[in-house]
Amino acid sequence: MxxxxxxxxxxxxxxxxxxxxxxxxxxxxxxxxxxxxxxLKVENGQPLFMEHYLDRFYHSAQLxxxxxxxxxxxLQEAVFHLIDKNNLPLSGIKMILTGGYSLDGYQPVEPNLMIVQQPVTMPTQEQLQKGFEIITHEYVRxxxxxxxxxxxVGIKLLSQIKAAGADDVLYHQGCVVSEFPRANFFIVKQDDTVVTAAQDVLKGITRKNVLEIAGRTFKAEEGTITLQDIDQAKEAFLTSTTKRVMPVVKMDGYAIGDGTPGPVTLALLEELLKLEKHSAQR
Amino acid sequence: MxxxxxxxxxxxxxxxxxxxxxxxxxxxxxxxxxxxxxxLKVENGQPLFMEHYLDRFYHSAQLxxxxxxxxxxxLQEAVFHLIDKNNLPLSGIKMILTGGYSLDGYQPVEPNLMIVQQPVTMPTQEQLQKGFEIITHEYVRxxxxxxxxxxxVGIKLLSQIKAAGADDVLYHQGCVVSEFPRANFFIVKQDDTVVTAAQDVLKGITRKNVLEIAGRTFKAEEGTITLQDIDQAKEAFLTSTTKRVMPVVKMDGYAIGDGTPGPVTLALLEELLKLEKHSAQR
Structure with missing residues (x-):
């Protein structure tokens, strides 16, 4: 344990x-x-973008x-209480809500809520310079x-990811891609338009932040991304709370763009880091 | 609790x-x-068809x-030990195997195995005489x-089942049906052929037993069942460990066959009851 x-x-x-x-x-x-x-992520006692994560938690519960x-x-008070008590420099707060202590093992009853906090590690400079290699798998959550x-499905695929020497797996249905098990996907087109998949995805908070940041400098949109679009893209990256903006340089063994982390990707990461610094919640 | x-x-x-x-x-x-x-089901200290359930448990684990x-x-010894200790007249034994106490909350480690035993209730004569009404939902597990x-998905659909005044939900993809969340589906065609869905299903032990029983008297097969086949069927039923053979008389508000439990369905239930009586494992 x-x-x-x-x-x-x-x-x-x-x-x-x-x-x-x-x-x-x-x-x-x-x-x-x-x-x-x-x-959600907590840095020096400050939960980042907390309102958005709480919005999504209540939305998932409703669904x-x-x-x-x-x-x-x-709930917010309970999170703050834990943060103060645990006093970690860099951590993740996980809120889990289950169907409760079911009498018949099938019907939901009064839900059980738990909140745990654990240290997190963020991507290293080496990982960022190298970028991620990914494989693809036909699946929609x-x-x-x-x-x-x-x-x-995501966990069952861990052995295939490892066998391929890859870092993650991108889901698609037919030729349309959606998301990673725990991250969203973006491409940068030849005209510098930044696109993320609109359908069949979990709407990530980092995804939302990056769309907003990208829109300041580039054309940024939610749309359809096909496997062919990725072949023709200049850059690709994934976003998540713990990965922030991570370059994706290779898919199923083929280089994306020139096969190295691209300038748009790295510029968006810089902007996200600034946004995180300004997102103190209390 | x-x-x-x-x-x-x-x-x-x-x-x-x-x-x-x-x-x-x-x-x-x-x-x-x-x-x-x-x-698996236990009657008077006898686990029914235990070898088949154990086969499937090890198969699921491998997958x-x-x-x-x-x-x-x-494992068998642990099950027998519990059965003897709990001494219930009619019960279910549930074996659960999880990904274990994961260090990072994602990667499986040494699995946790638990075995619990709880009383079960079987369908009443009244339920059997009435049969089940079902709704349909597009989904493949x-x-x-x-x-x-x-x-x-199955649990999220409970409120829709209830709202429709139905008893269960049948999954389909396009016009091809597969299974219920916790049961297999059969139809009896006009020529008395007994058919159960072959693809995208969990291979139920009761399904296997009923196919075997049906094959003694009728033509019995695993094949493709479409929604149209159900409209034209004489009878339909579901099978599961706790429901045995349960007539399905109505789908999405429309009667199947004459809308009452059919003679082939009830004959198969009789034979299954006989088979259960002869399946003592020790």
């Missing part, structure tokens, strides 16, 4: 040591994988017909708009 | 009271819905690249051949 006795968690209304945070096996996440979550047992202000806990 | 202090469970190598069976929140079922399970921590004989714990 990845227990760290100095860390605390929130579980079903209580703050308790993380290594004592257990759920009964009747919980619907264990029985039926039924739950949602969200994940999956689960009621979050705390009002938004109380079950309920793309909801951040559910279902990662069966 | 549905705790019954007189029941015992198996959890990570230990036999302990069911109400003390907890998993740490780092478990990959809670973090990412990553796990498999299987479920999801999870290693069951017990050899087959040791992620990894149909594996009995994963992912029921996000």
């Amino acid at each position: 990845p227990a760290n006795p100095t860390l605390y968690a929130y579980l079903r209304g209580e703050i308790l040591p993380y290594d004592q945070a257990f759920l009964h096996v009747s919980d619907l996440s264990i029985q039926r994988g039924y739950g949602i979550f969200d994940f 999956m017909e689960l009621a979050i047992p705390l009002e938004r202000s109380a 079950d309920i793309p708009a909801a951040k559910t806990i279902n990662y069966s | 549905p705790a019954n202090p007189t029941l015992y469970a198996y959890l990570r190598g230990e036999i302990l009271p069911y109400d003390q069976a907890f998993l740490h929140v780092s478990d990959l079922s809670i973090q990412r819905g990553y796990g498999i399970f299987d479920f 999801m690249e999870l290693a069951i921590p017990l050899e087959r004989s040791a 992620d990894i149909p051949a594996a009995k994963t714990i992912n029921y996000s």
